[in-house]
Amino acid sequence: MTSASCASLRRILPALGLLALVALAFWPALHGGFIFDDYPIFAENPAIRVTSWHWHEWQRVLTWSHINIERPIAMLSYAVNFALGGSTWGFKATNLALHLFNTVLLTLLTRRLLLAGWASANNTDAERQHRVTGYWAIGIATLWAVHPLQVSAVMYVVQRMELLGFAFVLLALLAYWRARQQQMEGQRAWPWLALCGALTLIGYYAKETAVLVPGYTLLLELTLLHFAANKPSTRRAWKIAYVAGGSLAALIFAFYLLPHYTTQTAYAARNYNAWQRELTQLRALPLYLGWILLPLPSLLHFYYDNYPASRDLLHPITTLYGGLLLLGLAVISVALRRRRPLLALGIAWFFVAHSLTSAPLPLELVFEHRNYPALFGVLLALADLMWLATRRMDQRVVVLIAGILLVNIGLLTFVRSSIWGDRLLLPQTLADDNPGSARAAYDLARRYMFMAHNNPDTPLYSLAIKELKRATTLPSATPMAEEALLLVNADHHDQRDVVALWSSFLDKLQNRPLGPDAYLVLDKLTTERLNGKTDIDAQQLARAYEITIKRNPTRTTLHSSYAELAGAVLHDPTLAIQQWQQALRFEKDVAGYSKQLAGYLLENHREQEALAVIAEAWQLQPVLRNDPTLMAMQSDAEKMQSHGAAAAPQQQSQGLTDGLR
Numbered sequence: 001m002t003s004a005s006c007a008s009l010r011r012i013l014p015a016l017g018l019l020a021l022v023a024l025a026f027w028p029a030l031h032g033g034f035i036f037d038d039y040p041i042f043a044e045n046p047a048i049r050v051t052s053w054h055w056h057e058w059q060r061v062l063t064w065s066h067i068n069i070e071r072p073i074a075m076l077s078y079a080v081n082f083a084l085g086g087s088t089w090g091f092k093a094t095n096l097a098l099h100l101f102n103t104v105l106l107t108l109l110t111r112r113l114l115l116a117g118w119a120s121a122n123n124t125d126a127e128r129q130h131r132v133t134g135y136w137a138i139g140i141a142t143l144w145a146v147h148p149l150q151v152s153a154v155m156y157v158v159q160r161m162e163l164l165g166f167a168f169v170l171l172a173l174l175a176y177w178r179a180r181q182q183q184m185e186g187q188r189a190w191p192w193l194a195l196c197g198a199l200t201l202i203g204y205y206a207k208e209t210a211v212l213v214p215g216y217t218l219l220l221e222l223t224l225l226h227f228a229a230n231k232p233s234t235r236r237a238w239k240i241a242y243v244a245g246g247s248l249a250a251l252i253f254a255f256y257l258l259p260h261y262t263t264q265t266a267y268a269a270r271n272y273n274a275w276q277r278e279l280t281q282l283r284a285l286p287l288y289l290g291w292i293l294l295p296l297p298s299l300l301h302f303y304y305d306n307y308p309a310s311r312d313l314l315h316p317i318t319t320l321y322g323g324l325l326l327l328g329l330a331v332i333s334v335a336l337r338r339r340r341p342l343l344a345l346g347i348a349w350f351f352v353a354h355s356l357t358s359a360p361l362p363l364e365l366v367f368e369h370r371n372y373p374a375l376f377g378v379l380l381a382l383a384d385l386m387w388l389a390t391r392r393m394d395q396r397v398v399v400l401i402a403g404i405l406l407v408n409i410g411l412l413t414f415v416r417s418s419i420w421g422d423r424l425l426l427p428q429t430l431a432d433d434n435p436g437s438a439r440a441a442y443d444l445a446r447r448y449m450f451m452a453h454n455n456p457d458t459p460l461y462s463l464a465i466k467e468l469k470r471a472t473t474l475p476s477a478t479p480m481a482e483e484a485l486l487l488v489n490a491d492h493h494d495q496r497d498v499v500a501l502w503s504s505f506l507d508k509l510q511n512r513p514l515g516p517d518a519y520l521v522l523d524k525l526t527t528e529r530l531n532g533k534t535d536i537d538a539q540q541l542a543r544a545y546e547i548t549i550k551r552n553p554t555r556t557t558l559h560s561s562y563a564e565l566a567g568a569v570l571h572d573p574t575l576a577i578q579q580w581q582q583a584l585r586f587e588k589d590v591a592g593y594s595k596q597l598a599g600y601l602l603e604n605h606r607e608q609e610a611l612a613v614i615a616e617a618w619q620l621q622p623v624l625r626n627d628p629t630l631m632a633m634q635s636d637a638e639k640m641q642s643h644g645a646a647a648a649p650q651q652q653s654q655g656l657t658d659g660l661r
Contacts (some may be wrong), residue, residue: 015107018142019100021406026099029155030092031367035426035443036303037158040520041069061616063118073206076160091157098163099154100517101444103145105170106376111137112177113380116224118387129311132395139402140383144376146406148295148413151303153369155420156526161207168203169373172196172213177220186230205510208356209373214249215352218242223341223348236629249277256362266362268552269515272309275362281309284366288354292371292378295409297416302430303437304366304475326351340388346381348373423447431467438477441467445484456492472504478517479508483525489527490535497605502540509547521556522548526561531566538569559583560597567601567609577612583615591617591624598633607641 042048047064050057058079065075081091114133144150153159172195179192196213203210221227227238260266262274272280284307291299310319335345353374359362359546390398419426427444434440448464455461464487471481482505489498509518522544529536545562554556563579564573580597587593594617601610614634619627625631 001092013602015104015138018138018406018595019103019145020661021410022100022103022142022145023096025410026096026151026417028153029151029417030089030096031421032092032155032426033088033423034091035156035449036439038156041158042082043157047145048075048082050083053083070408071161071205071207073202074164077160077164078157089359092155095154095157095160095163096182098160098167098563099145099150101597102163102167102170103141105167105174106144107137107141109170109173109379110176111175112374113220113224113342113345114383117345135399136383136387139406140376140379143409144379146231146410146413147292147375148300148409148416149291149368149371149375151413151416151420152300153372154303155417156369159369162209162369165203165207165210165269166373168206168210169213169216172199172203172210172414173216173220175199176213177215180220180225183229183234184533187635203552212352212356214245215345215355216349218246219345221335223345224332253359261362269513270362271513274362275309276309277363278358278360279313280307280365281318281354282319282326283310283316283353285350285358286318286322286325286362287366288371289350289378292375295412297412298417298433300368300416300442301437301441302368303362303434303443305439306434306436306474307366308369309365342384343381346377346379346384349377351377353377424451436474436476438471438474438481439476441471442480442484445471445481450482454488456490472501474536477508478512478515479505479521480517482508483521486525486529486536487533490533493535495535496657498537499609502537504545506540506547509544509551514548515551518548521554521562523557526565538565541565542570553582554586556583556586559586561608563609568604573606573608576606576609580609580613581616584613590620593626594624595633598630600639602603602633602637602640605640607637610637611641 045064047060050061058076061075061079062072065072069075077094078091081094084090111285114136115130118133119129153162175184175192175196179189179196182189182192194216200210200213203213205523221238221242227235227242229235264273267273267277270277308316311317313320313323329347330351333344333351337344352362353376354370357367357370390401419429424447427440427447430437430440431444445464445467448460448467452458452460452464465485466564468481468485468488471477482501485501486498486505489495489501507522512518522541525536525541525544528543529538542562542565545558545565549558549562559579559582563576563583566579567576571577584590584594584597594613596618597613598610601607601613611634614637617630
């Protein structure tokens with residue numbers, strides 16, 4: 001083996017060893033189960049359950065993603081998992097593989113940042129500088145990867161969206177860095193810039209946070225690159241481009257995002273408004289910093305549905321304190337931009353990474369996975385301070401400190417991963433650590449019921465019912481617990497407490513914010529009733545739809561689900577037609593949706609409803625009167641209707657003849 005090969009091996013082995021450390025820390029969690037949004041997004045979503053490689057199945061995935069969640073790359077990745085067997089272990093292992101891939105990308109980016117940030121202050125020879133900086137980069141990236149906060153981001157499978165989005169962000173930043181180096185050397189850079197733009201666009205279809213790439217690149221320019229280029233005209237062009245881009249972003253924020261996403265209608269699903277959400281972020285961001293600096297598993301609860309919103313700067317007072325802390329960090333970042341560029345970059349990176357999820361959008365207040373990209377900024381800032389404090393120390397001492405830190409952080413992650421890998425221990429821990437969380441209680445009840453095999457004679461069944469009843473009384477509770485109890489009663493034909501459950505269910509729909517959970521439980525109860533669970537009271541379910549539609553009259557799926565209940569269960573075609581027509585009026589693609597509805601209704605011999613749907617489509621868009629598909633459906637419906645009318649007297653006559661006999 002040549003000396004060059006030995007040197008390469010010495011550089012690669014530490015990186016491989018630390019990747020193995022990351023994989024080992026997360027390994028116990030691979031045996032865990034799904035949780036929370038995993039179920040509706042893919043685990044229990046028939047549209048994503050691809051069982052073959054036929055293009056029709058993959059088209060179904062893309063169609064569902066287009067209608068529900070504009071993240072087709074993530075959705076297709078879940079479908080691939082199903083096509084390869086669909087095991088829970090496989091889903092989680094895929095996430096871990098993506099996380100390791102991101103660790104490699106982050107190492108490459110960090111090495112470039114450190115070389116640029118520490119070059120002027122490092123008096124050693126270039127070869128040693130590159131070697132030492134490489135070790136620091138590996139250490140920072142590994143600490144990012146093995147941090148306990150990342151367990152929920154990686155093993156909460158639905159957050160593959162976050163993992164994929166950040167992968168494209170890192171690839172885009174690496175392409176951007178290469179382009180800027182090319183420009184500084186007077187070489188052609190546009191292919192790398194085009195690649196950066198393409199990767200950003202692709203990343204957007206994994207998760208929208210990829211749009212933050214220009215924000216990250218601006219930070220690189222302000223701290224490390226300084227708009228440098230071989231030609232003065234190129235420098236001016238970059239400055240003009242960023243000023244124009246920043247101005248455009250500000251205009252979009254002021255004249256589009258604020259008017260569209262801060263209204264009372266936009267926040268109808270929340271028990272806080274846009275201003276209160278922004279105030280709460282003054283507490284949430286310091287909370288995230290606390291988790292990063294002191295990542296004890298007991299402080300990480302995963303569910304934060306009961307996290308209280310700030311009402312003003314003084315209620316609670318920690319809102320003001322948090323705001324002052326964040327302001328101080330921002331001032332430090334600006335003041336030290338030239339003296340300590342990496343420290344400034346790290347602080348600003350944290351803010352940019354949270355800029356979208358902390359904007360006045362109607363999102364939930366707190367989530368752990370939002371720190372997946374942001375964590376790197378904090379670690380970069382801390383690494384710069386540590387390098388400043390230890391640069392004159394014996395490097396063996398620095399390695400020892402880094403080793404102790406990585407081992408301890410890795411052990412904490414291993415502990416948290418072990419909890420996540422136990423399908424009963426995890427929900428028990430989450431419910432015990434945060435007893436005010438209705439989601440934690442619901443999740444624990446779900447696990448108890450699964451282990452009891454829905455058998456009322458087992459102790460676990462009683463524990464599930466007890467936990468569900470407790471969940472119904474929590475201040476933050478949605479109607480999910482009532483829905484679960486109604487379904488359990490229907491399974492066992494048990495009418496005890498049904499009246500009280502329906503009363504509580506309807507009261508929450510009437511008086512609490514209509515979040516995603518409310519629509520999910522309505523859909524679930526309707527589906528089960530359509531599938532033959534007659535113990536689910538269809539009249540009460542109809543009342544639930546009336547309440548919900550009155551509060552949110554423009555939601556298409558509400559009208560279509562109510563129409564299905566009216567037509568198939570209540571046998572009220574007049575009500576069904578009314579709701580189908582309302583659904584069409586709020587649907588953008590009238591042509592496609594009307595064909596879909598009419599075809600479905602004809603297949604189920606509901607000709608009257610099909611004809612009404614076609615007539616409404618023609619009323620809304622007269623040009624569709626010449627649509628051959630709708631015309632053919634109308635003809636078929638009329639024939640089926642006339643055939644049914646002709647068959648009815650014959651059946652009546654035959655019945656009379658049988659009676660005479």
